[in-house]
Amino acid sequence: MSDWMQEIWTFIHHPLMFPMVVTALAGLIAYMTARRAADISRFVSLIACVVVLVLTYRLFAGDFVELDVTWLALNDLNLSIAMSNGKFGSLIAMGAAFFGLLIAISAIVAEKGEAEEGRFYAFLCWTLTGAIGAALADDLIWLLICWELVTLCLYMLLNLGKGDSPTSAAKTFGMIGFGDAAMLLAMVLIGATEGTFRINELSIEVDSPLTYICFILFMIAALAKAGAVPMHTWIPTAATDASAHVMALLPASLDKLLGIYLLATFSLRVFTLDTAMRAVLMIIGAVTILAAVMMAMNQHHLKKLLSFHAVSQVGYMVLGIGTGVPIGIAGGIFHMINHSIYKSCLFLTAGAVERQTGTSEMNRLGGLARVLPVTFMCCTIAALAISGIPPLNGFVSKWLVYQGCLSAGSPLAILCLVAAVFGSALTLASFVKVLATVFWGPATTDVAPSGGVEGNGKFALALPMVVLAVLCLGFGIFAQWPLNNLVIPALVDVGVPQTPLIIGNEAIEVSGLSLWGPVPATMLILLGVLGGIGLYLVGKVAHVRVANSFVGGEVLDDESVLKFPATSFYRTVEDMPGLGQALSDGGQGVYDVYRLGGRYGGSLVEVLRNLHSGVLSLYVSWCLVGVVIIALYLMAVL
Amino acid sequence: MRSVSKGVNGKRTLIPVGPFHPLQEEPEFFQLWVEGETVVDMDLRISYNHRGIEELSTRKTFDQVPYLVERVCGICSSTHPLAYIRAVETICGCEVPPRAKYQRTMVTELERIHSHLLWVGLAGHFLGYNTVFMWAWKYREPIMEILEKITGNRCAYANAKIGGVRRDIPNELFDDIVRAVDSCWGPTEMLTNAVLDDPVLHARLVDVATLTHEDAIRYCVTGPTARASGVPIDVRRDDPYDAFDLVDWDVITFPEGDVMAKAKVRLLETFEAIKIVKQAVRDCPNGETDAGVEEVPPGEAIGHVEAPRGETFHYVRSDGGRCPVRHKIRAPSYVNVPSFRASCIGQHVADVTIAMAAVDPCYSCTERMAVTKDSKTGNELMDAKELQELSVQRTRWFEKQLGIEPFDKRWGPKLQELLA
């Protein structure tokens, strides 16, 4: 074996590079076999996901490794593939692999027979390549390349959807692309001022206008990816047409992981924020929580509703990080993990519902709890988790964010705390609506649910949901474990050395401030329920008599008229003065930056378009002007 | 009235109010189609309570019928017999002795007091304001007791008979009557002030389920429902009977048409009723109480009386026999209830329920067969519209036969004048 081959072998065999290589290759095979042998692509990608999960776990659990391969060296400009398995980064990579695997398993059944099935697996693998690369990257340019790969795959995956998916995919690409462009600009600025692209070497105090601009540009990129207000509008648009699996994979989990990873890394490790910037973050967080959840409450398209929550929950993460207090940051990061879990679960259940009935329109759904019991249970657990009901995982992370706000102590933080608590109640409201209208109540006649999709051989569809639901429970009841093993290492990694968090066996505690013992609480709740069951036994509830529902004694021919539709649930809130107008504007996209950008950006584009008149002499003269400017610059520099 | 129709695009929900519902004492089926909390359409299904009283009436003797029509509605149990009796008296052409007239006035007005207080209490109950319910009913109790004392029963009084009153109220009881109605004056004043001053009640009652003046005329509503919409009709003044032209009282009207106005009309009418009772007691002459009608000659007549809910209208036809050959009843709720469609659509569910209560409906009054079905096949022979057209045709035929002017020509100008 020759030297260079040896070198390449070492390179691709490097533990940091190998997961990317595996997924990239798997993606390639899947893509090539997509049309002819979908089975192969299915199999290959599944194997790749498993392998990658193991590899990333070893990275997370293992010792610190570094990879640094320069591929372009020009005088000062030194571009390299630099990677390292920081705890936070490898946690993200592991998370990406985990969700990728679950989605791949679920897709085996759900996407089977779809026209673009094979390509779905290919893009899934490549998404993982990008995500793992971005999470492990230590070089800004390398980060950007991997980051772009994820964006591209997201675009392609959304494009696979039905209906108007090309438009929504384009919107997504436009908005995230804008964020990526901002990041590129910020990188160039940083490279020019700091002279290095290595993330580990950067440490910038945010004090000058330039550093403000740099941070804000990074923030835009991170928030566009994660989907915080006002860069969130691509998520709801994409949700309607894209398949639930794509939504579960990217906007629900991977994009959150990556976006919040970037935000946390840059706002904590790379940049040192001042109070004003933290306040900006907190305000963005609080506004995101409230605005998105208000919009979510009035949705009656299941996936769209979920997608607004995917936005709203980002607010908690941003708020937690924005407090700048270790406990708040811990909350933000934990919330990121939790959110990926329950939101993927919710999107998967939405997928099951859609698969069963052929629609996500909540007004047409009803009474599915009997048809899809497993889906219903998972959805209930995940819905309660996202609403922050103790003792589920969402509660723990939200509770940490609240503590963070309170210990940050400023009046703004207190107001944000109120917004966060209230946002949690609003979240509960919309999930109550989901449970009540989709799973309970009279079954609708126009989407006759017959024969559950779970059942025989549909194990693969149920497994990911169940795993995620169990994780919701587990991370809630035994919150100490993820906090100790996932969150605290990540926290240390982003440079928050000492947390005031006391994680005991019995309770998570911040001395003198707060206390939450999930295990005793669960135990006591279970005990209470057991007591209640005892009462039921005394009252002989085992034998219930079934009678028609009491609707005033009248006998109705058609029970579906008694269904309380989703659009009706919070009509009163929509009618509130002030709020109602804002919500209806929001519904029509008045606050959509993409749309606004389209409207006002259009005029700018028009100017540029006019320059392209097709007249050769004009082009030549533009070129000449350019040459002259470059010459002048060179003369000035030299 | 239609049967249950489908929800539109699955966006509407049927909120069934009835047939057995705490809101109403009687079986009626209101179909509230709601979007959220807003009622977008309403429909009513009646006939659960249909007991065939008109048919039954033709099998009773003229003297038995008052007992029957007393049971059309328990809260109007003095006015239904009175309207019937007035019709029969018109056929007979007899003159009721003055003492009987005054005594009839006393009983109908005592009934009005108890009915209005009952309504105030129930309205409070429907609003969840149980204290008002309890208080109003407590203050109504003396009226019930005095009614029992003078007629022998708390609810169905059987007080009037053809040609007079069945039982003379002895003069010794007059003081008790005055004492009973006096004991109501203060509490009613207190309730009125409470209703007028309570800001929360204002929030629930003002501008709620407004029945406009035009709609009130269009739906031909009567009684307090009409008077609260600024339509000053009252049989007691427009076509005085008994002693109503001999005593001094006012017709209470309010122009707003909302639930609050209806409450105010009823509360203020209670004072008027107390005044009337006291004057009737004061002016009641001594003398005969029965004109001694022996038999009813052939003929037909109408009698109408202002019940607490509005105009009660009876038509009686006699062929000289022992029983009426036709007895037609139109109770006030029958015209008041359909006005829901004008006042309630677009309102909140919570408002609609109180608005339903606000017309003080007495569904026992409203019982009709709305649809005629073949008893064997169950096929509809005629629907409500066809039945109505049929009755219009028949009226025209009667008018032609009797050589009288059509209804619009006869009454149109007078109605316009009255309503203006």
Added chain:
Amino acid sequence: MAVGKMVFALILGSIGTLVLGFLAKWVDRKVTARVQWRVGPPWYQPAVDCIKLMGKETVMPAVAQGTGFLITPLVGMAGACVAVTMLWVMNLELGVGFVGDAIVVMYMFAIPALTTILGAAASGNPHASLGASREMKLLLSYELPLTIALLVAIIHTGGSFRIGQIVGAQQEGSMVFMSISGVLAFLVALLCVQAKLGLIPFDMAEAECEIMAGVYTEYSGPPLAVIFMTRFMLLAALPIFLITIFLGGVQLTGWPVLASLIKFVIILVLITLIRNTNPRLRIDQSLRFFWYMLTPVALLALGLALIGRQYGVGWL
């Protein structure tokens, strides 16, 4: 805290609160009756109601989702039990951390409302669904001012969520109630508690004459008994919550017992009087009331409290 002790606390706390709840309900019914010129029920009436319901048959509507319909009342009761146990333990042993802090207690108190909503939705009855939608809107409406009122007390007592510290700081210093913002916050919280208890003027979720029994329309027998018991427990627990947060906590030793009892009865009677001197509000009116009237008041209190803390002015 040892597991055995926890279980013991739960059993003792729940049963104690239940008994107190029976008595509180009786006080409520008795005061109501007296206001209405009536005699009212005997003292054991609420307990007998529950016992009777335990002996009755359970009827389940045909369209209901059985498990959800039957299990939700139990979860609601469990939530209430845990909440009251936490309140008791942390009131009586100030230093001890037990399960959670004020935020956890607030969330636990929200569980009965949540399970009511879910149970009503599971019953598939349109009246119950309308009631559930109302209950949820009500929860939304009072949760906002209640959170702010709670924060006022937290700021007054040194910025900690721990109930032990909230109570301790009040017993060492002065009650939260002894300040302008404290009074405002207490009044706001009292009205929120009124709504949390589902009492007039905020009983639109079960508005009897509009939507029959609303959220509880379909429940019968033991599940209904469980619901009743949960509500009675809340009727006892929420005044205690108010005392804990605003009025210096509950003490069960020496003279303070009497003071605690008086505070409890006063709050209870206040709640009863409010419910007997008002008609039911519409749901949109209550949303408007809580969001546009009480929330500004609560924010004002919050502002005053923050200013007071900043400049060390205790009475603000």
Added chain:
Amino acid sequence: MNWKFWSLKKSLFVYHVNAGACNNCDIEILELLTPAYDVERFGIILVGSPRHADVLLVTGVCTRQVKKRLQELYLQTAKPCVVMCIGACALAQGIFAEAYHVGPCVDEVIREVDPNAIIAYVPGCPPKPEAMIMAVVKTWQKLDELAAAEPKPVAPALPEVAGA
């Protein structure tokens, strides 16, 4: 003494069904709740749903329209429950006995779906509130007898399903 019957006696939840009455009985029933009679003293309250009810107060002649609905309502009520026929109409159709639109008597209608139903009768047109209280007392006596006759089931013959 059987605790079920003891507590049932002490706490009667009443649901009021008008099966085609003229309102007289109905307002007298409401009268029972008000300060003059105040039956809450005996633990009797009016409830909004038959699921909560122990007593169905049926007033009025059972018209043909109501018959089916009344049976449905009875089935929807949690057992054990007492049906109390208030007034002459509910007893024996009173003045409306000959009318064409009247179904069977209330007790016949109820017995059609549950032969063992506990039915109490309160005569009068309308019965006085005192009479209704008397009827409650008599019902208590009947319940005592039933309690003594346990374990005879109170409400069999109703479809029962196992499991929850």
